[in-house]
Amino acid sequence: MRVFCAVFARGLRRHSTYRAATLSGIVVNGVFGAINAMVLLAVFDARPHINGYTAADAVTQVFVGQALIGVTAVFGPPLELGARVRDGTVASDLLRPVPPTLWWLAQDLGRAAFALLVRSVPTLAVGAALFDLVLPADPLRWAALLVSAVLAALVGFGLRHLYALSAFWLADSRGVEAVGWLLGPFCSGMLLPLTLFPDSVAAVLRLLPWAALVQVPAEMLLGHGAPGGLAHQAVWAAALLALGALLSARAARRLVGQGG
Template sequence: MRLHLAVFACGLRRYSTYRAATFAGLVTNSVFGLINATILLAVFAARPEVNGYDATDAVTQVFLAQALLAPVAAFGPPLGLGERVRSGEVAVDLLRPAHLAPWWLAHDLGRSAFSLLFRSLPTFAVGALVFTLRLPQGPAHWGMAAVSVALAMLVGFALRYLYALAGFWLLDTRGVNTAAALLGSFCSGLLLPLAFFPDLLGSSLRLLPWASMVQVPADVFLGKEGVLGGPLGGLALQAAWAAALLWLCAALTARATRRVVVQGG
């Protein structure tokens, strides 16, 4: 545990050094949030409600999605593990006195924690200053929202770890990461709330793991009914995906490390 806490702290310190990049990301998320919110407000001016969402719900989800973009890394960055597999440096990783998946999980959670504090919260605050946003009611609801965000970060890590593991078979994961970013942005509710999709398509996408990174946390935050019911159903879905994906990470790591090919010497 002490080792993984130290790795978490290293991840936190590493990303805290990129202050200009953090500020640029904050500005970018805020600007895109303002643009998307303005567009959706124009839509709701013509139609007051879409599948249980009103204008306030939609604008709130826009800024939640922008706030979650960095912690869950739906667009990236990819884990450095993929590049280390390609270069052969993963051989050094396998000599460490720690399993590969928990090591990278601790490091990535440090990155996510920094992004959450210094990029996500300010982005959401910008939305709250400009628009009227819908907030959780009561400590219990806030607690469920916090747990949902934590589970979203676990799901986001597990998916990116699996993309990186593909390097043990493909040697180069850039194509996998590009395709995954496009798929994740569409299926997660990042670009458009899944409530705006046709009922069957929206419900189906909510069951996929990518929705647990953005759409399900938004449902929990807003107190909306998901495919498994209210906020507790959403948390159960996220927890199930997090457990299943982390188990798959461990199983595939054991299989992948049997076929390590060291590149470059």
């Protein structure tokens, strides 16, 4: 546990040094959030209610999604694991006194915690300043959003960990990661709330792990969510972490079997 906490702190401290990148990220999130919000406002101008969503709900989800970009890393960055497999330095990772999956998880949660504290709050504030967002007065809704954001970070790590682990079998994880960066924003509700998709398509997308990254947290804040949403996130987080640990163990045996 001490090692886990130390690696977590290291990840948080590491990303806190990139202040210019953090500031530029907030600006970019605000700009793209405003563009996406104006597109959705035009859509809702023609049809005020779509499957229970109003224009304010959709715009709020846009900025929740922008606020969670850094937390979930839905657009990246990839874990360094893939690059370490390519250059062979992953062999030294096996010598650490902690399972590789826990090591990378602790480091990534440090990154996500920094993003949540320093990047998410200002991004949501920008959205509230520019648009009429649905921001509840009930602290329980905010608590549900916080829990959902933590679970979203775990799911985001689980997905990126699997992308990176593909390098053990493909020698290069960048192709898998590129596909993941395309699927993630579309399937998560970041580019377009899943509520706006046809019912049959939305039902399928809600079953996938990417919905846990944006759609579920947004619905927790909007009050459209149910405890089942948090359960969906928790199940996917546990499944992805377990699968990642299993594949990581097999990859380690594969690496040893190949001689280094």
